[in-house]
Amino acid sequence: MAQKIISRDDLPHFVNKLIRKYEVIAPVKEVNTKFKQVNSFDEIYLDGITEVPAKEFFIPESETILEFKKGRAKEVSRHIKKRVIFGLRMCDLNAIKILDSVMFDKNYLERRKKTFLVGIFCENPDKYCFCNSMELENYFDLFIFPDGDNYRIAIGSNKGKRLVRGIKTSDKDIEIPKPKNKKVLKNKNIEKKYRNKAFEEDARKCLSCSACTAYCPTCNCFDFKDVSDFEGNSKRIRRLSSCMLKNFSEVAGGKSYRDSRLSRFKHFIFHKLVYFKKQKGRYMCVGCGRCLRVCPTKIDWVNTLNKMGERK
């Protein structure tokens, strides 16, 4: 699809125009950097990847999914206003593609339908970023990237086309550039390395705190919790959970099938690189590096896998 061109100075106007029409969610810097609804372009923070991913706008940390009232169970339907998530990096966009293939409930579908994904090129990846290793694809409604003194807007869908009506079309499309990140995951084909001893060093450092999975833009695992009131009604809440937690694989009676930190740690990495690839034909990791960035004990599994490759 054709690309549009705007000058660098016109980007704020473009975004402010979106804000007048839609609910716009974009990166902001508060206690940490995260996505939040903004009222003006000035609030937006675009220097670097956000610490917190945008997944909460599709799968909230905790959400009522069912209500039991007067002896009936009813799924809670949410009305979502049309909204734009602006400022998603290519890693974040690919993460949403992954969520699209594992989330099937109607509120997720409703949220996706009502959301325009507007990506932006990552001009300043940090030392944890390794997205170029993860075979990312173009997946967006719009994607903005620099082209000399201008920005180009690539259109990824008919939905996206609606947002750029009236903007100058370029004569010729150019390819979306790749971010300049230095970290590389050399060794992704680890299927046969499940029993490699190198995982044990990392697992020893792991606190099972689940920060990696909480900050991961693709981790969607959840469980249910019922809460009741004093009138005999109750509701079922879906909460994000984590395979890093011992009770995640627990069955009635107390047996936990991934009881050891090692097996949980490996499950996380293998799910990202091996299991998901087998199930859906692509990696579940997008190389955003958030798990490495937030790990309190600085576990660098990318490095561990790279070393594994050298040893064979």
Place this chain on the structure above:
Amino acid sequence: MSYEPKRYKIIGVKSFTPDVRLFRVKCKLDPKPGQFLEVSVSGFGECPLASCSHMPEFVDLLTRRAGNVTNAMFNLKEGDSIFIRGPYGKGFPVEKLKGKNLILVAGGTGIAPVTSFINFVEQNRKSFGKVFIYFGFRDEKNILLKDRIERWSKKFNVHICLNECEKHSYEKGFVNDVMDKHKPEVENTVALLCGPEAMMDAVTKELKKLGVTHKNVYWSMERRMECGFGSCGRCQIQDVYVCKDGPVFRYDFIKSRLDNERSSERWSE
């Protein structure tokens, strides 16, 4: 895909032991043998259970009081309602089993999916060869579905194996030991197993010894199936979801996956 369960009426409750009850629920969900249902008690939660009957008009939930939801179920009486969604999973590969001799092995409440299949065999007796049933329980008091077992004893080759046993009408020992003593037919035979994994391990080993290869052994597995359709991740065994790829797996398919997971379980920190 929906998380919304429907309300159904409990039309009978039968107590077997202080911990195990059978809840008969009127519904036309008609799960295939080996499939499971997500059963809810409002305010307490949801848990995966298999029906132990194969009937179009009702499901039988053979329930051991073991967790939050099953404990809450024990407060329910005939006439009360219960919420169910499903059925989920693939169940036993019924079509592939036709024309075969069957070895059906189960322990404790693990008999539920297997008994549902036995029901199916009764309804389609001519489609199957000889049937050998080995059920393991702790002792005589813990024998479940006694009436059905008596009925089946007249039709099939039934062995009840008890860990502690005084009477001669039952057999003492683990299922695999009893099987070693009273050997089943192994030619053109498929074995279906459900129970604690340690039991299924021992039985699978014994079956191999007797001549039933791993590709003719099916395990019905227990995991925490939360959503039922491969979204929540709780029941994953490596790259498979027990809820949607199982809960019944051919042993040669699941073995390497289990071996891997167990290898890291043995890790000492």
